[in-house]
Amino acid sequence: MRLFSSLIGQKRAKERIYHLLDNDLARTYLLTGPKGIGKRSMAMQMSRMLLCDNPSSEGACGVCGPCHYIEQGTHPDFICLYPESGDKSVKVATVRNRVISDLRMYPQISKRKVYLIDGDALGEEGQNALLKSLEEPPDFSYFILTVSEAERLQKTVLSRAVTVPLNRYTENEVVEILKASFDISSSDAALFARLSNGVPGVAIEMSKNNDLLEMKDELENILLRLDQTSDSEILTSDFSFFDANKSDIDQVLSLLMSFLGQFPSLMNPAHTEDLQSPYKTDMMKRMIKTTGLTPDRLMRASESVVLASKALALNCSFEPTIARMLMTLKKEFTNAQSS
Numbered sequence: 133m134r135l136f137s138s139l140i141g142q143k144r145a146k147e148r149i150y151h152l153l154d155n156d157l158a159r160t161y162l163l164t165g166p167k168g169i170g171k172r173s174m175a176m177q178m179s180r181m182l183l184c185d186n187p188s189s190e191g192a193c194g195v196c197g198p199c200h201y202i203e204q205g206t207h208p209d210f211i212c213l214y215p216e217s218g219d220k221s222v223k224v225a226t227v228r229n230r231v232i233s234d235l236r237m238y239p240q241i242s243k244r245k246v247y248l249i250d251g252d253a254l255g256e257e258g259q260n261a262l263l264k265s266l267e268e269p270p271d272f273s274y275f276i277l278t279v280s281e282a283e284r285l286q287k288t289v290l291s292r293a294v295t296v297p298l299n300r301y302t303e304n305e306v307v308e309i310l311k312a313s314f315d316i317s318s319s320d321a322a323l324f325a326r327l328s329n330g331v332p333g334v335a336i337e338m339s340k341n342n343d344l345l346e347m348k349d350e351l352e353n354i355l356l357r358l359d360q361t362s363d364s365e366i367l368t369s370d371f372s373f374f375d376a377n378k379s380d381i382d383q384v385l386s387l388l389m390s391f392l393g394q395f396p397s398l399m400n401p402a403h404t405e406d407l408q409s410p411y412k413t414d415m416m417k418r419m420i421k422t423t424g425l426t427p428d429r430l431m432r433a434s435e436s437v438v439l440a441s442k443a444l445a446l447n448c449s450f451e452p453t454i455a456r457m458l459m460t461l462k463k464e465f466t467n468a469q470s471s
């Protein structure tokens with residue numbers, strides 16, 4: 133079982149939460165942060181700590197009765213209100229049945245009761261129903277709400293809660309999280325971490341997304357034979373790949389940047405680290421050799437991608453922007469002597 137202290141990253145939030153819980157400073161907590169940041173995992177650790185018989189600065193003990201029951205999903209004093217599968221919201225009736233009518237009943241196993249509630253799934257009516265419980269909770273009841281943006285909740289609800297924001301993770305932390313949970317190559321973990329913008333849940337979704345992996349393969353195949361492709365092929369068949377993925381162009385350009393970002397370490401003669409499949413590494417090394425790629429040319433290639441990305445963000449026309457970028461890439465990845 134992963135205890136509070138073993139959650140990767142979020143040092144500040146963890147310290148703050150520990151301080152709040154250890155000193156019993158609030159009855160209602162609100163964890164905020166983008167979808168996939170790990171609010172629910174953190175809320176689970178908080179619930180464990182509140183319900184555990186022997187909590188410490190590491191969090192719940194993991195071995196007492198309450199810890200065991202919460203792990204099994206059978207702890208009677210732990211009430212979790214997340215939408216049932218298939219539903220998008222927590223129904224008002226659920227709030228009434230599982231919170232309001234339960235609130236004053238004494239805990240059965242632990243000294244406290246914890247209500248963990250998905251604030252994103254709580255409509256106006258649900259919040260109104262909950263409010264009274266938040267205003268006058270019995271001594272033993274604690275609430276933990278999770279929400280992507282605090283503004284989604286009514287001011288009256290917010291005023292009852294201590295808010296703890298969860299921040300975006302560093303790329304290295306996302307890599308660590310991916311590698312701890314999945315069988316994933318270092319290069320893919322690094323790629324998804326970069327694309328995830330510091331949100332582990334997004335990186336995890338990407339690692340399971342076959343369309344994305346196929347798109348990456350297809351893109352890399354185009355790039356790995358750039359030096360052998362004619363101008364007309366670039367502007368027809370290669371362009372059509374970009375056109376087909378127009379709606380995901382930000383992701384395509386990020387994948388492209390990530391591909392280019394692997395060259396510097398390969399250009400270093402001391403390179404030993406295996407970034408990816410040996411086949412691709414060999415192909416990239418071949419490209420470096422046959423095209424006489426230099427750091428300057430690599431930089432210009434990367435700049436063309438950044439420029440394209442900026443141009444598209446400013447709503448410049450798609451076709452000429454991508455065509456210009458592809459021609460620059462082709463130029464920089466072609467042997468200077470032979471062109």
Ligand SMILES: [Zn+2]
Nearest residue numbers: 184193196199
């Ligand atoms: Zn315990």
